[in-house]
Amino acid sequence: MPWTPDLGEYETVLDERGIADLLGAISALAGTPGDIVECGSWRGGSAMIMGEFLRRTGDERLVYACDSYEGFDLDELRLERESGRTRERDDAFASTSLKYVQAKIRERDLEGKVRPVKGYFEETLPTLEGPFALALVDCDLHSSILYAACALWPKLSAGGMMLFDDYLNAEHFSGARAAVEQFLADHRDEIEDERLLSRLYRVRKARGATRVGALDTGASTAGA
Numbered sequence: 001m002p003w004t005p006d007l008g009e010y011e012t013v014l015d016e017r018g019i020a021d022l023l024g025a026i027s028a029l030a031g032t033p034g035d036i037v038e039c040g041s042w043r044g045g046s047a048m049i050m051g052e053f054l055r056r057t058g059d060e061r062l063v064y065a066c067d068s069y070e071g072f073d074l075d076e077l078r079l080e081r082e083s084g085r086t087r088e089r090d091d092a093f094a095s096t097s098l099k100y101v102q103a104k105i106r107e108r109d110l111e112g113k114v115r116p117v118k119g120y121f122e123e124t125l126p127t128l129e130g131p132f133a134l135a136l137v138d139c140d141l142h143s144s145i146l147y148a149a150c151a152l153w154p155k156l157s158a159g160g161m162m163l164f165d166d167y168l169n170a171e172h173f174s175g176a177r178a179a180v181e182q183f184l185a186d187h188r189d190e191i192e193d194e195r196l197l198s199r200l201y202r203v204r205k206a207r208g209a210t211r212v213g214a215l216d217t218g219a220s221t222a223g224a
């Protein structure tokens with residue numbers, strides 16, 4: 001029987017539709033090699049839902065949960081506020097820590113399934129080798145979204161999926177949709193399918209697409 005997590009038990013910004021999109025994508029990964037990476041984990045809620053789902057389905061993949069665990073990069077956040085893309089305060093998503101998330105992972109006995117990676121993406125993503133079958137980009141701000149997507153794309157397996165949150169969230173993060181559109185325009189030739197699910201935007205990498213391994217930062221500064 002499919003598992004539907006009780007979202008009240010997890011601290012996540014994703015709602016039922018987002019979680020259904022996410023777990024549906026994971027269910028469709030059979031035959032695609034690689035782990036799962038999340039960019040933007042906050043208190044670990046969506047990462048732990050993914051970890052629990054993997055455990056229940058007997059899937060050996062690991063979830064790399066990447067976050068500063070201190071909130072946004074404040075220089076980036078201030079620029080986004082000045083450009084009118086968000087009104088979030090400096091302390092948004094700062095209510096977390098690596099220790100807090102590690103303790104939650106231990107409590108749920110998910111140590112073998114969810115691995116937190118602390119730091120800003122420009123420091124941490126180049127250290128992740130991949131390959132990844134799925135990347136969830138849920139980091140809200142335009143240049144972080146674009147950086148994360150461009151840095152992870154070469155490490156995504158052919159046939160793998162990248163999911164973006166906030167494509168529809170123009171009220172709080174209007175830069176998110178622009179970042180996804182820019183990413184799509186820059187990677188059109190390597191995309192097999194792209195569509196808005198019920199909340200998340202899903203991009204599937206073409207099966208004939210490029211090698212896994214190199215770091216593509218070509219568009220990383222375009223949205224800065």
Ligand SMILES: C[S@@+](CC[C@H](N)C(=O)[O-])C[C@H]1O[C@@H](n2cnc3c(N)ncnc32)[C@H](O)[C@@H]1O
Nearest residue numbers: 012013040042045046067068071093120121139
């Ligand atoms: C919306 S929250 C993630 C929510 C999480 N996916 C969930 O549903 O449980 C966005 C997170 O992105 C993180 N973030 C944004 N930009 C970042 C960057 N450049 N490097 C590291 N973390 C970043 C913030 O710290 C914040 O915790």
